[in-house]
Amino acid sequence: MLVLRSIDGFIKALDESFSAKIQLQNHLEFTASNVSPESFVYSKYRVTKLKIFLSSC
Numbered sequence: 001m002l003v004l005r006s007i008d009g010f011i012k013a014l015d016e017s018f019s020a021k022i023q024l025q026n027h028l029e030f031t032a033s034n035v036s037p038e039s040f041v042y043s044k045y046r047v048t049k050l051k052i053f054l055s056s057c
Contacts, residue, residue: 021054 028047 025051025054 028050
């Protein structure tokens with residue numbers, strides 16, 4: 001029973017982590033699409049790098 005409970009907890013933690021990653025990605029995309037044209041390319045580059053990092057987690 002204890003093992004089952006810890007597996008449930010682990011799955012719940014994974015779900016929360018996944019939704020947090022999606023929220024962060026959405027926020028980053030929103031931020032990147034609302035910056036001045038000069039810094040837009042740099043922001044997009046950072047978002048892409050962060051996405052690659054997040055997808056490797």
